[in-house]
Amino acid sequence: PQSLKERLAELIPxxxxxxxxxxxxxxxxxxxxxxxxxxxxxMRGLPALIWDGSVLDANEGIRFRGKTxxxxxxxxxxxxxxxxxxxxxxxxxxxxxxxxxxEQTQAISAEWAARAEIPKFVEELIDRCPPTLxxxxxxxxxxxxxxxxxxxxxxxxxxxxxSEYWGPVYEDCMDLIAKLPAxxxxxxxxxxxxxxxxxxxxxxxxxxxxxxxxxxADKEAFIELMRLYIVIHSxxxxxxxxxxxxxxxxxxxxxxxxxxxxxxxxxAGPLHGLANQEVLLWVxxxxxxxxxxxxxxxxxxxxxxxxxxxxxxxxxxxxxxxKTDPRYMAQRAFAxxxxxxxxxxxxxxxxxxxxxxxxxxxxxxKNPWPNVDAHxxxxxxxxxxxxxxxxxxxxxxxxxxxxxxxxxxxxxLGAPLERPKSYSSEAIKKMFANK
Ligand code: AMX
Numbered sequence: 001p002q003s004l005k006e007r008l009a010e011l012i013p014x015x016x017x018x019x020x021x022x023x024x025x026x027x028x029x030x031x032x033x034x035x036x037x038x039x040x041x042x043m044r045g046l047p048a049l050i051w052d053g054s055v056l057d058a059n060e061g062i063r064f065r066g067k068t069x070x071x072x073x074x075x076x077x078x079x080x081x082x083x084x085x086x087x088x089x090x091x092x093x094x095x096x097x098x099x100x101x102x103e104q105t106q107a108i109s110a111e112w113a114a115r116a117e118i119p120k121f122v123e124e125l126i127d128r129c130p131p132t133l134x135x136x137x138x139x140x141x142x143x144x145x146x147x148x149x150x151x152x153x154x155x156x157x158x159x160x161x162x163s164e165y166w167g168p169v170y171e172d173c174m175d176l177i178a179k180l181p182a183x184x185x186x187x188x189x190x191x192x193x194x195x196x197x198x199x200x201x202x203x204x205x206x207x208x209x210x211x212x213x214x215x216x217a218d219k220e221a222f223i224e225l226m227r228l229y230i231v232i233h234s235x236x237x238x239x240x241x242x243x244x245x246x247x248x249x250x251x252x253x254x255x256x257x258x259x260x261x262x263x264x265x266x267x268a269g270p271l272h273g274l275a276n277q278e279v280l281l282w283v284x285x286x287x288x289x290x291x292x293x294x295x296x297x298x299x300x301x302x303x304x305x306x307x308x309x310x311x312x313x314x315x316x317x318x319x320x321x322x323k324t325d326p327r328y329m330a331q332r333a334f335a336x337x338x339x340x341x342x343x344x345x346x347x348x349x350x351x352x353x354x355x356x357x358x359x360x361x362x363x364x365x366k367n368p369w370p371n372v373d374a375h376x377x378x379x380x381x382x383x384x385x386x387x388x389x390x391x392x393x394x395x396x397x398x399x400x401x402x403x404x405x406x407x408x409x410x411x412x413l414g415a416p417l418e419r420p421k422s423y424s425s426e427a428i429k430k431m432f433a434n435k
Contacts, residue, residue, distance in 0.1 A: 139187060198212055277388045307358070
């Protein structure tokens with residue numbers, strides 16, 4: 001069957017024509033006004049980026065190339081005996097907009113397994129990190145160091161023509177995704193285990209190998225969880241901190257390793273990817289205070305106490321979404337299927353019934369509903385992965401899929417250096433004086 005790279009080579013000229021036609025027809029049209037408040041307000045709602053892999057609807061949530069999460073669960077090829085979609089297939093979908101065949105999906109599994117090994121010096125770099133260094137910092141260091149073997153950086157030094165950038169960027173992106181399990185597994189085993197790692201099995205899929213490197217491949221449901229987890233965390237359109245950072249840094253023609261390491265540093269913030277760690281910490285603190293089987297009243301009081309102390313309720317709210325995140329619902333459905341009686345899942349469900357009402361009553365958050373991070377820690381904990389500081393690393397493995405897909409397209413379509421305009425408050429005052 002046709003490989004992903006071959007398919008891309010066919011699609012790129014067509015997409016170039018498509019973009020040319022869009023710009024010829026609509027290029028001079030305006031989206032609308034930009035207000036001063038938007039410039040001060042973290043650019044909410046400001047149309048500013050092209051991102052092809054996914055688009056987020058405020059009410060409906062994410063669609064990957066037009067497909068909802070349930071549609072992806074139905075349409076994308078699965079592992080033998082599995083029911084969750086394979087992330088390999090999702091990557092094909094993100095890159096091409098097409099659903100791959102099982103053979104094409106399997107070819108990606110094999111290709112990633114073949115590219116999975118990391119250079120010895122990167123292993124040593126990870127091994128030299130003190131276990132007290134946050135796993136996300138170790139992750140970002142290691143991904144930065146992969147730039148040592150970047151095909152794109154080398155090709156650029158050798159004077160590659162702009163029209164050919166996408167080829168080595170594609171190679172780097174495939175290497176990047178392929179090597180993340182080995183990095184994540186090594187960090188996990190160093191910080192929480194004895195530092196010894198098993199070998200990758202070239203006959204198995206990406207999620208099996210990730211679970212294997214972490215030490216959980218004996219649990220079929222955990223492997224299925226990894227498949228679902230990677231699919232739903234992969235992409236959330238272009239404006240979120242990690243995706244936008246990856247694209248921005250890539251626009252300077254930094255190679256995909258440097259671009260994605262920058263994205264990881266943004267993912268490591270508590271308002272973004274670190275929220276999955278924060279949620280579990282918060283729930284555990286709640287449990288320590290109110291016990292295993294709290295009343296609704298206990299939970300209400302705890303949520304209010306968090307808000308009154310000036311902290312956020314982690315896992316709730318979103319910059320764009322205005323309804324319950326379908327990524328939360330997908331994880332809830334997984335829990336209902338695999339761990340319906342787990343006490344921590346029940347507690348999270350109880351919080352889901354209570355926290356939105358309180359956030360509404362408090363009246364500040366524009367979205368009182370849970371996001372993806374409100375649920376993921378409970379599932380991981382159930383299978384024994386209870387080291388919360390590691391959670392964002394798994395998010396980081398997954399988010400590479402969305403960022404990599406866009407990096408390939410940005411270089412294929414010749415996306416320019418990003419350079420938006422900034423203003424000082426003084427300049428704004430002058431600009432609008434007497435207006
Ligand atoms: N708990 C308490 N207050 C919240 C809140 C929450 N979960 N969500 C929003 N608010 C507050 C904001 O802090 C802000 O307060 P301020 O006016 O005093 O500054 C006010 O409500 C308005 O904020 P908003 O417009 O609704 O949200 P935003 O777009 O500025 O921020 C987000 C979005 C996600 C950072 C915010 O909802 C939040 O901090 N949530 C908790 C952290 C979290 O779960 N992050 C993960 C998001 C998903 C992801 O990226 N992985």
